[in-house]
Amino acid sequence: MYIAISPQKTGTGYQSSVANYVAYLEKENEARLPENQEHFFNQFEDQVALEKVISEIDGNTAKLRQKDAKFYSLVVSPSQRELKGIANNPEKLKEYVRELMKDYAKSFYRNQEVTVNDIKYYAKIEHQRAYRGFEKQVLENAPYRKEIAKLQNDIRKVARGEEEGNIQKMERRIQQLIDRAPHKQNGKLIAAGMQKEGSQTHVHIIVSRKDMSNTYTLSPMAKHKASEVMLNGKLTKRGFDRDKFFEASEKTFDRVTGYQRNYVETYRAKNMFTKNPTQFYTKLIGLPTQEKDVAFKLLGKTGLHIPTVPLNKYQLAMKILKTLERGIGRALRAGEIDVGY
Secondary structure, eight states: OEEEEEEOEETTEEOSOSHHHHHHTTTTGGGSOGGGOOOBBOSSOSOBOHHHHHHHHHTOOTTOOTTSOOEEEEEEEOOHHHHHHTTTOHHHHHHHHHHHHHHHHHTBOOSSOOOGGGOOEEEEEEOOOBOOTTSHHHHHHHHHHHHHHHHHHHHHHHHTTSSOOOHHHHHHHHHHHHHHOSOEETTEEOOTTOBOOSOOOEEEEEEESBOTTSSSBOOTTOSOSSEEEEETTEEEEEOBOHHHHHHHHHHHHHHHHOOOOOGGGSHHHHHHHHHOHHHHHHHHHTSOHHHHHHHHHHHHTTTOOOOOOOTTOHHHHHHHHHHHHHHHHHHHTSTTTOOOO
């Protein structure tokens, strides 16, 4: 499970209206018949009109300044393994989102208890993803695509008689570059804008910064998990516990769907690897045989193959750990496992 939380910005400032973002989230519906379109939904409604989403979010900004974020974006992206576990069922995903937003509310540290009834949000399911310019596959393919583009341009110049050259030799060079490029999909080099293959269903959630009553702010970007400040002469609690929210998001998904989560798919595993890779590796090779086999298969799908080392061979295990540390980190952040937040 991968969950991204961010304020919506336009350049260096925050968007004053949610209208453009709502329009962006309609992109998949443009090519669909009305009966096949995905609609916005919230905790209690299955179909919310675009106009209502815009008016409700834009109108819930009392006392917010121009430089303040008006709403936040949560993108909930189950892994392909998780989507397979729910048969890519959008209704099951809606059920999960409604339970997830209860976890979101509980993760706020406030003077009064925050519940999902205090959260003004609208969610939308999407089924497609395209590669973006900053993704690893696109960046690592870029040098190959650049050289291929130059060769193709040279071929056109030779064909027009503007330059001399061996077109067949240049075409062979292009094929060599395609073969050597690290990331391909259906035989084509991955580039920005290319649709990703496989199940890509995910959910966009628009959350108002203000509570349902438009009285107080609820910011998931608060840096302090649990802090207290003087506000208008009163000691006020504030904060959002991301660790609590991310861990709860997994447990809720597993409870709602019956999914059997492997150790390497957990947020706790990623945190352990970041803070103590030795402890992570020890935990990994100490898993029960069946769970360990699944963990190695999941990591292996990312191109990383980890040898099994008996725990009593400590020095050998540590030597292998040093060589695998960087690779495991890449694997844990890979889309197939999706344990990063």
